[in-house]
Amino acid sequence: MADMHYHDYLQLDKILNSQFPESDKQNLSAHDEMLFIIIHQTYELWFKQLHHEVDAVAAIMSKPALNDNSPELQTVVHRLNRCVTILRVLVHQIDIMETMTPMDFLDFRDMLRPASGFQSWQFKQLEAKLGLKFDNRHGKEYYTAQLRKEHVDVIKNSESNSSLLELINSWLERMPLAPSLSDDPDSFWQIYKKSYEGSLADAEKGNIQALEEIFFNIEPQTSPKESADWRTNIKQSLSSAASRAALFIMLYRGYPLLQQPFQLLNCLLEIDEQLSSWRYRHMNMVHRMIGTRIGTGGSSGKDYLKAAADKHYIFREIAQLNSFLIERRKLPALSNEMETRLGFVHQ
Numbered sequence: 001m002a003d004m005h006y007h008d009y010l011q012l013d014k015i016l017n018s019q020f021p022e023s024d025k026q027n028l029s030a031h032d033e034m035l036f037i038i039i040h041q042t043y044e045l046w047f048k049q050l051h052h053e054v055d056a057v058a059a060i061m062s063k064p065a066l067n068d069n070s071p072e073l074q075t076v077v078h079r080l081n082r083c084v085t086i087l088r089v090l091v092h093q094i095d096i097m098e099t100m101t102p103m104d105f106l107d108f109r110d111m112l113r114p115a116s117g118f119q120s121w122q123f124k125q126l127e128a129k130l131g132l133k134f135d136n137r138h139g140k141e142y143y144t145a146q147l148r149k150e151h152v153d154v155i156k157n158s159e160s161n162s163s164l165l166e167l168i169n170s171w172l173e174r175m176p177l178a179p180s181l182s183d184d185p186d187s188f189w190q191i192y193k194k195s196y197e198g199s200l201a202d203a204e205k206g207n208i209q210a211l212e213e214i215f216f217n218i219e220p221q222t223s224p225k226e227s228a229d230w231r232t233n234i235k236q237s238l239s240s241a242a243s244r245a246a247l248f249i250m251l252y253r254g255y256p257l258l259q260q261p262f263q264l265l266n267c268l269l270e271i272d273e274q275l276s277s278w279r280y281r282h283m284n285m286v287h288r289m290i291g292t293r294i295g296t297g298g299s300s301g302k303d304y305l306k307a308a309a310d311k312h313y314i315f316r317e318i319a320q321l322n323s324f325l326i327e328r329r330k331l332p333a334l335s336n337e338m339e340t341r342l343g344f345v346h347q
């Protein structure tokens with residue numbers, strides 16, 4: 001058997017012969033079109049890697065129960081951290097794109113119509129795998145109209161599978177360590193509620209109703225308009241039991257058994273933050289590049305991107321749990337039995 005060669009292993013024949021600037025075909029000079037193609041191809045390769053990581057994480061999280069005595073949770077955290085690092089690189093790649101000036105872009109921009117990054121099905125599928133539902137997308141009709149049917153099918157298929165957000169919800173619901181809910185005034189969550197209430201400023205008193213809705217599953221007494229802002233128009237993805245488990249992990253993350261779960265929740269927030277940074281940097285670059293003109297894909301350009309950036313937070317509900325933290329020194333003391341269960345040494 002012939003020795004493996006770098007060139008063949010990486011299929012460089014295919015990759016390096018996949019750049020065909022439209023301006024070359026039309027015999028017009030547009031130096032920066034090569035950069036434009038290569039940067040998009042690079043993004044798509046990284047999207048592919050992100051899918052590889054998210055699929056692997058979903059496969060582990062889909063198991064009926066994670067084995068706490070195995071490296072499973074650590075593997076999940078490790079791979080999600082890798083996703084975060086890739087996303088950081090994707091944000092920074094915009095620096096390279098911005099070395100192209102608006103006049104350089106105009107040299108070939110019209111040749112692309114109606115192609116647009118909006119048609120990146122890998123990007124939309126990634127959002128779906130993480131947990132963005134079709135109904136929560138900005139500009140639904142525009143979204144389906146711009147993509148090829150086979151790509152819409154791929155994305156819809158991912159939407160119909162359990163998303164990472166749904167898998168996290170089930171995992172949190174299964175968490176055996178969080179104290180259960182009870183009406184007993186001496187129980188953990190009733191003591192917590194009292195402490196939280198005591199920490200609120202007058203203008204925040206409505207938060208107690210939100211706490212009851214989110215963590216105690218109590219139906220709102222007031223209309224959504226009067227209810228706290230974060231509850232309006234957002235369909236809950238996290239159940240009350242999952243929300244309690246997540247809050248408990250955040251509050252007592254210093255205990256050995258909660259360290260990895262905390263890292264996992266933190267990774268999700270970091271993924272949202274990096275995706276959001278990418279959206280804002282992309283949006284500002286678009287504004288700088290085309291001003292207020294419509295995009296090559298026909299959207300309102302910057303306005304469309306701004307609305308999508310504001311709406312497409314996937315792990316918003318986990319981030320919002322931070323509104324319900326209390327000072328460490330006021331945390332309810334855990335029973336000896338609970339402390340033992342959360343530690344490394346079990347007597």
Ligand code: HEM
Pocket residue numbers: 039040043044097105115116117118119120123282285286289290294295296297298299300301302304305308309
């Ligand atoms: C000169 C550089 C760029 C310009 C002017 C630009 C412009 C736009 C515009 C105006 C849109 C909205 C849809 C439309 O009407 O076309 C859009 C969407 C999008 N672009 Fe770009 N883009 C650029 C570079 C990139 C790069 C390098 C990527 C990397 C993959 C990218 C990925 C996307 C994605 C994923 C969307 C959909 C976002 C969403 O729906 O939330 N774009 N772009």
